Amino acid sequence: VKEEMSSSVAKFGRRAIKSAAAPFAQLFQRLESDAGQVTILGYHRVVADIAQAERDSIFGLLTSTETFRRHLELVREQYEVLSLEEAVRVLRGERRAARPVAAITFDDGYRDNYEQAFPVLQRLGLPATIFVPTSYIGTARLLDHDRIYWLAQAARVCRLELAVPLRKAGLAPEKIAALNSKLHPLALAEGLVYLPFDLRERVLGCLEEAVGECAGSYPAGLALLEWEMVAEMAEAGISFGSHSDQHAVLTLEAEPEVERDLVNSKRLLEARLGRPVRHFAYPNGCYSGAIKRLMARAGFEVAVTTERRINRRGDDLLALGRICLCEESTRGLTGRYSRAVARLRLAI
Numbered sequence: 597v598k599e600e601m602s603s604s605v606a607k608f609g610r611r612a613i614k615s616a617a618a619p620f621a622q623l624f625q626r627l628e629s630d631a632g633q634v635t636i637l638g639y640h641r642v643v644a645d646i647a648q649a650e651r652d653s654i655f656g657l658l659t660s661t662e663t664f665r666r667h668l669e670l671v672r673e674q675y676e677v678l679s680l681e682e683a684v685r686v687l688r689g690e691r692r693a694a695r696p697v698a699a700i701t702f703d704d705g706y707r708d709n710y711e712q713a714f715p716v717l718q719r720l721g722l723p724a725t726i727f728v729p730t731s732y733i734g735t736a737r738l739l740d741h742d743r744i745y746w747l748a749q750a751a752r753v754c755r756l757e758l759a760v761p762l763r764k765a766g767l768a769p770e771k772i773a774a775l776n777s778k779l780h781p782l783a784l785a786e787g788l789v790y791l792p793f794d795l796r797e798r799v800l801g802c803l804e805e806a807v808g809e810c811a812g813s814y815p816a817g818l819a820l821l822e823w824e825m826v827a828e829m830a831e832a833g834i835s836f837g838s839h840s841d842q843h844a845v846l847t848l849e850a851e852p853e854v855e856r857d858l859v860n861s862k863r864l865l866e867a868r869l870g871r872p873v874r875h876f877a878y879p880n881g882c883y884s885g886a887i888k889r890l891m892a893r894a895g896f897e898v899a900v901t902t903e904r905r906i907n908r909r910g911d912d913l914l915a916l917g918r919i920c921l922c923e924e925s926t927r928g929l930t931g932r933y934s935r936a937v938a939r940l941r942l943a944i
């Protein structure tokens with residue numbers, strides 16, 4: 597009886613301990629799962645003069661140098677900031693992290709990444725990855741979304757009719773009618789960016805011909821990186837991934853074109869860096885199952901999207917989510933940077 601009693605006391609005791617420990621177990625589980633979380637931040641341009649840049653170009657791509665520094669200081673407080681490569685090891689379960697992890701990325705390879713963002717990253721001792729559209733780097737070529745936005749803005753200021761050049765470029769009448777109804781240059785730029793690459797280039801050629809004189813030269817801030825800048829940053833620990841070769845919307849291109857683009861971009865970047873390149877950012881965030889298969893075949897292991905999501909262990913490495921930040925996304929009610937808004941943005 598005694599034995600039975602002591603065993604049932606022991607059982608009861610174990611149960612009591614178990615139930616009392618349950619909330620702690622949950623807490624530990626939560627901490628454990630937080631520790632497996634990876635937040636990938638996405639930036640585009642970092643600019644010294646935000647007011648000027650906002651007049652000239654797509655505002656959703658801009659962060660001022662000052663706000664960028666504040667973002668990174670906040671991120672450094674709240675996360676263990678790792679290179680994308682190390683952050684991916686956390687997602688693969690190959691590395692443990694005591695705190696939630698963040699990785700910093702940039703798309704498009706703007707020259708200001710070197711001039712403005714790089715010094716801040718160095719000062720704070722933080723790693724980052726820049727995804728570059730390889731065929732543009734080291735050339736005077738600008739990205740289509742910037743060209744379209746600038747031309748659309750000029751057309752509006754000069755009251756130029758865009759239907760004629762768009763028709764000349766071979767754009768379907770329904771598409772032209774739909775675009776003509778969009779008054780804001782941003783809406784027009786969005787409508788024209790999502791075209792197959794060859795057609796988009798033709799449209800741009802015809803728009804430049806029609807609007808060029810009124811538009812004048814493109815703003816200097818739209819320039820992309822030189823290869824020497826890439827080399828210097830790579831030397832200092834910044835890593836580079838591919839953002840495709842031509843910056844086409846991959847889901848609108850034929851598969852052989854996509855495959856050629858991926859292979860060219862990877863080869864070119866590897867030759868320039870002298871090391872393997874396995875990371876990719878989908879232009880405009882567009883991908884599909886078929887694109888992912890081509891990606892894997894080309895030798896890419898990690899690809900980031902623009903889907904607003906925190907990544908967890910076991911997630912699909914060819915479709916990782918990102919939190920894209922810009923000046924606008926962390927402005928408070930006063931119109932200035934707000935730490936509270938920034939914290940909310942990071943929390944999703």
Ligand SMILES: [Zn+2]
Pocket residue numbers: 703704839843879880
């Ligand atoms: Zn891009």
